[in-house]
Amino acid sequence: MTPNKIAQGAEASIYLENSSIIKERFVKRYRLPQIDEALRTFRTRREAKILQKLEAMNFPAPHLQEFSDTRMSIAMDFIPGPKVRDILLDTQQYAQIAEAIGKNLAKLHDAQIVHGDLTTSNMLLHEQSKELTFIDFGLSAFSDKVEDKAVDLFLLDRALQSTHFQIYPGIFQNVLESYQNTSAQAAEVLARFEKVKARGRNKK
Ligand SMILES: Nc1ncnc2c1ncn2[C@@H]1O[C@H](COP(=O)(O)OP(=O)(O)O)[C@@H](O)[C@H]1O
Ligand SMILES: [Mg+2]
Incomplete structure (x- = not known):
């Protein structure tokens, strides 16, 4: 099944797969490759870590399903509803x-x-x-x-x-x-x- 891209920001593409959101940080070619990789890894891990902490304290944010350092992606629950x-x-x-x-x-x-x-x-x-x-x-x-x-x-x-x-x-x-x-x-x-x-x- 090809995942359905629902948004693309400056740093990441957002896909909807069943009722999961996949947020994938793509390569930014204008950055030095090592810096780009370090930044994407840092932000991916940071977002995952904060989501875990928020869930533990019962703060309304998406539930983290998994994250991958190699795909530079995190999977979380889809929140139905408008911005x-x-x-x-x-x-x-x-x-x-x-x-x-x-x-x-x-x-x-x-x-x-x-x-x-x-x-x-x-x-x-x-x-x-x-x-x-x-x-x-x-x-x-x-x-x-x-x-x-x-x-x-x-x-x-x-x-x-x-x-x-x-x-x-x-x-x-x-x-x-x-x-x-x-x-x-x-x-x-x-x-x-x-x-x-x-x-x-x-x-x-
Ligand atoms: N868990 C989610 N549930 C529903 N929609 C989401 C979710 N995460 C992201 N989106 C949609 O994708 C858009 C971009 O995601 P966001 O995490 O804000 O990335 P960016 O860094 O590109 O702004 C959001 O404004 C929202 O419309
Ligand atoms: Mg955003």
């Missing part, structure tokens, strides 16, 4: 989703994990359970640093501002409120977030 990106482009009703995003992110950060690529294309809404599910952990890291968490929030802020400008800044304010209500370290992270933003302004 949050598409739902938000379709409706003005964002409060509930924003709340779920803030809560998930706070749980992730309190477990000392930063996502590294927080966009609404990396969040799916499970069509049965209606649970907000994060995906795409290839750029994630284990970190207890306030700075890393603040940068994660900053990237999310930017992503919402550019993709969901019709409902911005309302949506981000709701995310922050929910983050504050959930994370034990929210005050520190938000204070640092303000500094990260100020740094961004000074660079322009």
